[in-house]
Amino acid sequence: MSEQVHPERASSTLEFDPHDPSITASNLHEIYDDLRSGCPVSRGSKYGGYWLLTRYDDVRAAALDADTFSSAHGVYLPAVSEERFPLLEMDDPEHRAYRKVLASRFNNMVAKRWEPRIREIVNELVDSFVDRGEADLVADFAEPLPLTVIGEVFGLSPENRAQVRKDAFDFLACASGSPDAAEALERMLSRWERLAAERREEPADDLLTSLTQANFGEWDGSDRLIARLMFTLSFGGHDTTILVLGSMLLHLARNPEQRRQLIDDPSLIPAAVEELLRLYAPLHNFRRDATRDTTVGGREIQAGDPVLLGWGAANRDPEKFPDPAKADFTRPNARDHLTFGAGTHACIGQFIARVELVTALDVVLARLGEYELAGEPTVTGLTGGGHHHGVEHLPVRFTAGPR
Secondary structure, X not given: OOOEOOHHHOOOOOEOXXXXXXXXXXXXXXXXXXXXXXXXXXXXXXXXXXXXXXXXXXXHHHHXXXXXXXXXXXXXXXXXXXXXXXXXXXXXXXHHHHXXXXXXXXXXXXXXXXXXXXXHHHHXXXXXXXXXXXXXHHHHHHOHHHHHHHHHHHOOOHHHHHHHHHHHHHHHOOOXXXXXXXXXXXHHHHHHHHHHHHHHHOOOOOHHHHHHHOOOOOOOOOHHHHHHHHHHHHHHHHHHHHHHHHHHHHHHHHOHHHHHHHHHOXXXXXXXXXXXXHHOOOEOEEEEEEOOOEEEOOEEXXXXXXXXXXXXXXXXXXXXXXXXXXXXXXXXXXXXXXXXOOHXXXXXXXXXXXXXXXXXXXXXXXXXXXXXXXXXXXXXOOEOOOOEOOEEEOEEEOOOOOO
């Protein structure tokens, strides 16, 4: 298994390299399907060696077993920084201490309280382009929506929100482990560190202030740590939402019968969001490290081996989701998808993300109706260190309906 996967002849005897530029949106899931059926626990030789899990049961079991599959050595392959990202790259009890501080601001009840304001933001964004009769639903809508939402949740000024957005895109454009990625990351961390220091001097009613005032017990509560925590939250809450919302809107553009189904019966939108989250996971492969010798799918994994949890591949495992490439808005187990991870490290922002996505589809379908493609969309292979997948440009035309 020393060769790379090539789109024209993906084989179970070949290895998967998440940074392979020949991986595209059109062949990505064919590669996963081939590996899952022929070599579901595959071995990669680059970056010091690693394993990739592609079956749903294997990925979920590893995510739930944080004692055996540790996050503390990093979730990127190769690592993008010598400094760890709080929550993502911590194990319990350290991880639990930081998550506990955040839980009161990211639970389901809080997310529901944000729904009216999120609906206002969504309508304001649609107002900004609706009279044109055309738009790029990524640049004009999917990008600014999560940035505006997390900006308000975090208490950021419009200027700081714009800078966070620019920093995030600069970082995503870099290869994982490259000097450019390290430089982009340091710019982001320095900015958050300055903001944390400002909140200590001038507190406000926002998340950043609450973190500067929190008691983390024996664990680090410095401005640098808070900067890394805010990077984790802002990056996760911004970029992944952009990618998956773009994918959802593109799917409905390409499948007008399903779009009409949701327009006729908006009560189906929450179920549709879960199914589209399953189909179009924006984050595909997160690393864990084995803490002890173990066996997965008959393959012997040694202590210290990096293991990639293939969220995107697992979500299309036919053993778990029959006819997995088909969008079925009545699929009974769609919510079992692993797009938000599983176990102790499940995405802390998933409740707010769900409210954003459901509200976004509800308003767009009500106001843009039977929108259609006005050009060729841009869909990525794997970007941002070989982890992210989604839509970057989505030109559409439409006849606006009532607000």
